[in-house]
Amino acid sequence: MTSSTSFTLNGKPVDLAGADPTQSLLRWLRGQRLTGTKEGCGDGDCGACTVAMVETDGAGRAQYRAVNSCLLPVGALPGREVVTVEALAEGDRLHPAQQVLVDGAGSQCGYCTPGFVMSLFVGSHDGDLSDHCIEGNLCRCTGYRPIRDAARRLAAQPVVEDRFHQALAEPRAALATSALGAFHNPTTLAEALALKQQLPQASWIAGATDLGVNLSRGQPVAPAFIALDRIAELQQLEIGEHAVRIGAGVPLSRLEQELAGLFPLLDDMLPWFAAKQVKNRATFGGGLGSASPIGDLAPILLALDGDVHLLGPNGARDVPAAAFFLDYRLTARSEDELIVAVTLPRRAGLVTASYKVAKRQTDDISIVAASFALALDGERRVQQVRLAYGGVAATPRRALRTETLLHGQVLGDAVVEQARASLAEEFTPLSDHRADADYRRALAGNLFVKFVAEKLA
């Protein structure tokens, strides 16, 4: 018996009526004595809680996606399908994603193992069993070598059409509008905006990779939520000749796949943006909406002179990237407006690259993120220049002074050195637990030197 508050767990409908919609799927599962899914951090950074969730792509095909169940509010579940580690084995017969780990000594303490199993399970369905498949899973025991080898052995195995493949092949209706308590899941923009009028205190919530951390930590966020992850209009990706319009709700893993090769800035950044579990839920719109001063995608928007498309009770408006970021955690979007899309122009003749420096190069938050776009004429004279940064100020920002300095100059060693010195002085970053201000200043200049050396030599 399914109802509007039920979801499918390991092939069976489960009614969530009465459940706390802000509780994480992880804690809910463990409360149901499904303790195979582990809490290693509760912040979406260790992957021990990885489960597979069915997502339908633009073409209506269903796919398994690895997600962190610690960040997924129960309120987002109605109508969805989730597979946990308990469902994989049939009696004593292990799933290949499990068997390869047993055979290769891929578990020691075993606490991270179910998360790896689920990442491998999804990888065996979507065909990516590279390191990126397991980068979002921390293991403190093995040193990863046996797990990486297990992933490769799994990749080498012929795909067996099992019950999980069959389940995916079944036709699916689009997710319906639903609500679990004060957690609302509209399916159209009109519904979403109307809900916001009724519930002005409600918080928009997209992939929940940011707000989900607050919820998981038991911090009060908002009395109600309006989820944006099942609104078809936000899921569109329009690749035009002169620009690409990215629906605000498109998960980053889809951008990574479907826009591959179109924007070197995205190609450089997305692999290092976050782990797969996060990219399967995080969205461009959500990143802009949370207005993080780092936000690895914001510098790309700035470097390409993109536009942010907003929709509110008073209609639609477009804000150029340069006018979007106002102050710390403050943007041009008003509280009742929604980010519906961003547009990235496709310009010929631009040399572009993104850089990210973090304490750890995979799955970390940037110390400094930078996106550069430069056009030179035949004499190496700078025709156009955008130097955009995250992590050096209260908002993602362009280095306007240095851009002016470079404009019209012939890009030689002395000019590059001038620009480096100027960049190092242009910002007044903070010292924090990621790095000190002087290192951030040095990176602001040196990343430009690196860009010139690597792309414009």
Next chain:
Amino acid sequence: MSKATTHESAVGHVSGRAIYADEQHPPAGLLSLYPVQAPHAHARILAIDTAAARALPGVHAVLTAADIPGTNDLGPIVHDEPVMPADHVSYFGQAVAWVVADSEAQAMAAARQVKVEYEALPALLDVHAAIAAESFHLPPARVERGDVSAGLAAATHRLSGELLIGGQDHFYLETQACWASIDSEGLVQLVSSTQHPSETQHMVAHVLGIASHRVVCRCLRMGGGFGGKETQANPFAAVAALAAWKTGRPARVKLHRALDMQLTGKRHPFFARFTVGFDDDGLLQAARIDLVADGGWSVDLSPPVLMRAMVHVDNAYFIPHVEVQGRIAKTHLASNTAFRGFGGPQGMVVGEEILDRVARFLGLPVDQVRERNFYREGCTPDRNQTHYGQPVVDNHLPELWAQLRTSSAYDLRRAELDAFNREHPQRKRGLAITPVKFGISFNKTEYNQAGALVLIYSDGSVQLNHGGTEMGQGLHTKMLAVAARTLGISQSRIQIMVTSTDKVPNTSATAASSGSDLNGQAVKAACETLLARMAPIAAASLRVHPLPNPSPIEGEGLKTPGSDRSSPLSPGGREVGREGADEAADIVFADDRVFHRDRPEHSLAFHDVVRSTYNARVSLAATGYYRTPGLSWDPKLGRGHPFYYFAFGAAVCEVEVCGLTGVHSLRRVDLLHDVGDSIAELIDRGQIEGGFVQGMGWLTSEELRWNAQGRLLTDAPSTYKIPTVGDVPEDFRVDLFRRSKPPSTNVIFHSKGVGEPPLMLAIAVREAIRDAVAAFGDARVVELASPSTPEAIYHAIVKVRGA
């Protein structure tokens, strides 16, 4: 027995069926605890008002120091560690009270309503502040040999330096957890994620004011320990037990990650200063080394951690005149504790720092200076005696080192790398080879004992109990292998039992790489006792009923009771063997069969022999006991024979460093490690690879930062970065060393402890980074902070370029 044995719980791990402490079937009325944390690093507690919290729905109690019926102390060495402080806050975030409620969410909400008045006091927040204030735990410790002043004065060259080494969070994936309940007989039943169930038992008894026989502590398995659950599981067991004691209901604690990182101690940060004298070839003459460990607010295990650092600062190098002084800084931070290597890694990082500085000072290749200074057997004058008076027994290191140099193509790659560096101004590659010599045994001599209890049931099935705990290291897997090999039966007949203090009492922590050595010998002794009891019965049966047996028996794995005379303690075996017929000594237990050595074709099934033994009214239960022979240690003099033997290894690492960002990548790793005759090669390999990567994290990306108030800022994996798969090189070569000479010691089946030593192989990563940094300039000193984050490496490059 298959050497390729995989982990005994592997199927449970991958299926999610393996149960950890917080995953048991919840008993009716289970309560949850959540702490009230102090917002000061150092403060006087003026008042605690719990009334508002207690009035909230679901709240059953708010525990404070006043509720403790026994002794408010958990200090394992010095009695300075209250479960909850009565009047003083000693570090930021310290739990001053615990709320007990129906749900964790209710407890958390109520904890915010506990009103505590504080008077803030000035705090010492790092080792330098403690040194300046002369704030130390306990008097200084010393280990010395020879005449250092004279040695330094006579040396051709002298140099001095200092180094601050950062700490490390354990980041076991399973945070601290304990369930406690009061059983039908009024006993306290604990299920704790603890590496030391006996101590957890004793501490809980002490806190409740009852005798230890009224507390049972079990450990199912841990989701990682690494030393972080050696003593620091105790506070959470204590508050869970106190909650159960007060309310009469079962209670659980399972820390959220941030709480775990804020409340528990870490690997000790160390500050080292050294002066060293050496000759033109870089041969060390004398060294004066001053080590200060940041102990945090309480003593915990800091004295033995410090001592292990002091007796590993030499690493693999002979120094004629040595003086090591050690102190423990008392700061207002979480109390630092055991962590894989137990001070050894910090000592060895200092030792390798010295070797690098000496070599660069002289402009000599670092690998050659390292090799030149090795401990070596058979030199005159002697070069094989440590500064604490113990010879480096079975010193295989020079042989191992030579093998790794060859197998890693060190010299060829050095030349290639120099060529690369000449062509790339902004990218430099570095290469380093470093050795590991690590002493195996607890420095505290009395910990070097273990017990086991083996029960054979009349159907021929076996329960195996031993005092060690399973935290992923594969101890249970190895113990199953030892029991199966000794009893001559298949592992499927043996059920390994969860560790429990009512099966084996007075156990030592599963720590110091000694779990397999100690418990393995105890298991073997228990099994040999049982064999000796069964052998005469089997001999009699075979004499009376010589049964034809069609199945041929392979020679491998044959076992006669008491045949392994090197076993130190199996008196039962020999006595019973004498008492029975002469044939008893010739009875072989192998492949689930029992037969006379000379008549393998006539054999009995193991379970039939068990049944006959039962019918003959002979006990089928036996304890086994072991103590490591030949150990002595005088902590006051810093001299003795603290280690049964040494584990050796060496690593070659190659890195590339970006001069513009300080970001490095690890290109290739070659490890060669000595595990003796491995009991389970897959398990040992796992320890080597995992230890190396954990050590690499400590030395590179894992950085702890606190704010000016003493609050830990890096209390989550979003800010504290342990390695991911992306940090591990594709080219990762690991080999087990095959020694050419038999060992002089008798470790279980001639294996070697492997838990900790490989962590220190990662020092080669640090030294390779230093080598790359050096290539950016022509400096005679390359100062490199630890951990070597991109920021630290960048600053080191700037300094080298400016030199």
